[in-house]
Amino acid sequence: MSENEKLTEERIFEAAEIVFEEEGLTGARMQTIADRAGINKALLHYYFRTKDHLFEAVFTKLAQKMFMKFTPIFEKDLSLEEKIKFFFREHITFMQHNPKLPGFILNEINHNPQRIQKLIKNIEFRNLWLTILDQHKDELYKYNITEETLPQIMTTIASLSVFPFAAKGILEVIFENLGVDFDKYIELRKEFAADFVIKAITK
Amino acid sequence: MSENEKLTEERIFEAAEIVFEEEGLTGARMQTIADRAGINKALLHYYFRTKDHLFEAVFTKLAQKMFMKFTPIFEKDLSLEEKIKFFFREHITFMQHNPKLPGFILNEINHNPQRIQKLIKNIEFRNLWLTILDQHKDELYKYNITEETLPQIMTTIASLSVFPFAAKGILEVIFENLGVDFDKYIELRKEFAADFVIKAITK
DNA sequence: CCTATTTTTGACCATTCGGTTAAACTTTAT
DNA sequence: ATAAAGTTTAACCGAATGGTCAAAAATAGG
Structure with missing residues (x-):
């Protein structure tokens, strides 16, 4: 059957x-x-x-779930600031429902980088890259973002949303010591991260 | 013998x-x-x-190498901005020499959080926390940092320096696609991250 | 030099683990 | 109803793995 x-x-x-x-x-x-x-x-x-x-x-399914789902955000027709806000909101919410996914993916790729090679090529980061460079030419200039600092900013955005989950094990122990609640911290982070990035790149 | x-x-x-x-x-x-x-x-x-x-x-030795070595930076007699610059420079340089350490530690803690519990309690994050709150009372006020946003900023700082190494496996593949050199990116990051944070918290 | 102690080894053991096989059971089609 | 095809199981296999043991080799002390 x-x-x-x-x-x-x-x-x-x-x-x-x-x-x-x-x-x-x-x-x-x-x-x-x-x-x-x-x-x-x-x-x-x-x-x-x-x-x-x-x-x-x-692994393929989970990795696609993680990457494929969120790169399109940057191809939408929104201002750079709106994209940043939108990304953090969606991405962090997604990880709230899949908290172990980031650590799992990072770890497995580190242990076996060539496995992901084809998978990642499919995602066409190059296109995403060019789209951003093209679509936001004037904004990037306004924000003083050069082609050299763009990788820094992109990885920074990824850091801010992924790291808290990749480091969940440690953070929960540290936070307990300080009387901070992890879930509240995460909820707060959606807005904090977006504001933080926008503030930093604004001249 | x-x-x-x-x-x-x-x-x-x-x-x-x-x-x-x-x-x-x-x-x-x-x-x-x-x-x-x-x-x-x-x-x-x-x-x-x-x-x-x-x-x-x-694990104990490596974890101490990672944590113990850098928390004292925040107890030195420096301005907040100086501490931030100093931390990123030292911490990223350290990880350049131990690139696999972050991923290893994060992963093992996630797989077995209770193992680290005693170890982390030793590091006395609570003291670090209180020191910062006390030593930089006026600066925090000036930067508009409240007790609620301090965890966000501390984890943000950690993110920016640790994530590129924890995600080294992916980043190297993506960067290759974009013609970006990982080592140069890291070298650049020491200053970029510090400036980014300072810019973001400055009113 | 001889004895007691410590360090190092090769051979071995029990268990775990990924994987196979042949047979039983179910479903589908005629 | 029956045969063919697909699904599920219990029992089993060989290799790998963490760990042990008794004996050999090296070292230290008198």
Whole structure:
């Protein structure tokens, strides 16, 4: 039954997403995934031949979820400031629902950079780059942003939204010491980060 | 011979640092560490009883190297702006020599937050916190920084310096696409990040 | 030089882990 | 109803892995 098959494959995939995200490629166990999906371990290998196949599938989906979803924001027809505000709001909200995703992706790429190579080429950062340079020519000039500082600003924007989640484990411990609530901090960050960047780039 | 013993234990430890930093706790193999140290695997267990013992020792040392070394900067007798400039210069230079350290630490803490708990309590972030609040009372007022936004600013500073290294794997691939050189980008970042922060917090 | 102690090794062990196989069970089509 | 095809399982396999052990080699002390 194709309905049932879809269900089983989907159950496996969802279980794999959770386990890989939590334990990483090397830490994850096929048995754990099978248990979580409520099936026999052999069935894992029936649907996804090897651990690497399964991981590849999961990783590709999660990475696309992370990258593909948010690069289009910068291609919209908005002012630079509006894009920045929009990005932080959407991106941080997304990570509130997927808090372990950033750490997982960063870690796996660091451990195996060539795996992502094709995937990232697909995302066409070059186009995004050119779009920004073209679409905001006058704004960039107004903000005194050169082609040399643009990478700095782009990575800065990424930093501000991703880092709190990539460092969630530490921050929660430190914050506890200071009486700061992580969730409130994150909620506040959506606006703070946008204002911070805009303030910094405004002459 | 205590001289020789020191040498062997040190060789093991250094090998372990490299392997753990590169492969993570779950990815690292005792055999790999033994090979790298040029000794028998049994000798590993003679000096450090279990993999967890060895990892604990390595992790504690590396984490202290990362945290302990730079929190004192904020206790020095400098203006806030000077501290910010000083921090970025020192911290980024340190990570240029230990580029894999940030990713390693973030990842291991996320995978096992309670391991770091005691370690982080030792660093006394609370003191650092109070020192800043006290020492820069007038400057904070001048910059319009409240007790609510201070966590945002502190984590922002950490973000800007740590993230490029935690995300090194991705950035190198993206940069290659754009004709940007990672090392030059990092060198530039020392000043850029400091200026960026100062610009953002200045009224 | 001889003995006691410490360091180092090779061989080995138990368990875990990714993966396979053959058979049972289900579904589909005729 | 029945055969063919697809799905699921229990049992099993070989390699890898963390860890142990007893004996050998090196070192230190008298």
